[in-house]
Amino acid sequence: MASVKLGPSFFTNELRVYRCWESAYFRENFQNSVDAGSKNIWVTLTPVSDSITRVVFEDDGCGMDRNILENVYYVLGETTKNTSYTVGGFGKARILTCMSQDNYELHTGNLFVKGRGAEYSIDEINTYKKGVKLTVDVNANESVLLSKLQSYLSYSYIGNNCNVFVNGERWRTWTY
Numbered sequence: 001m002a003s004v005k006l007g008p009s010f011f012t013n014e015l016r017v018y019r020c021w022e023s024a025y026f027r028e029n030f031q032n033s034v035d036a037g038s039k040n041i042w043v044t045l046t047p048v049s050d051s052i053t054r055v056v057f058e059d060d061g062c063g064m065d066r067n068i069l070e071n072v073y074y075v076l077g078e079t080t081k082n083t084s085y086t087v088g089g090f091g092k093a094r095i096l097t098c099m100s101q102d103n104y105e106l107h108t109g110n111l112f113v114k115g116r117g118a119e120y121s122i123d124e125i126n127t128y129k130k131g132v133k134l135t136v137d138v139n140a141n142e143s144v145l146l147s148k149l150q151s152y153l154s155y156s157y158i159g160n161n162c163n164v165f166v167n168g169e170r171w172r173t174w175t176y
Contacts, residue, residue, distance in 0.1 A: 006076075008116075011112055023151065024096060025096055026114070026152045030164075031093075032132075036063070038131060039060055041162055042058045042165045043058075044058075045059055045149070050141060052102060053137070053145050054138075058133040069122060070122070077084075077092070095175055097136065098136060100134045102136075105135040105136075107129045111123070112124075112125045154174065
């Protein structure tokens, strides 16, 4: 039986769904980390070019196993968020946080994923990572992303639950 194929433009066009995808990018990553029980979240932004920024988003939450990666994370519309204690649950955020960007890498447990759009590979490696480390080359200028990140963090309540570090410095500028 034939199946639907998704071309690279599908993922890029999905960014138009968001009024401000840059803010939504951080919101989705932070919410995933909080839902995974993270006590610490680290975000590092490094310019690759004027229009590409490498974002490393790392947490110490529960992480994902191969079953979750293959049967939830890489199946659009699937989710593990089906309780009143989690936010989201539509299975679309990974399009924004990974698949619509230039390329991405994900390290969780002893699994290392490398991908671009809908194409990815999962390899077992010797280095164990508690939680998730997501490295993404984001199609945006570093100063724009940093501004959106700071704005999002200022108004969030994440600091009640865990420590947040931005470019190596602990975030303490919570508005609430």
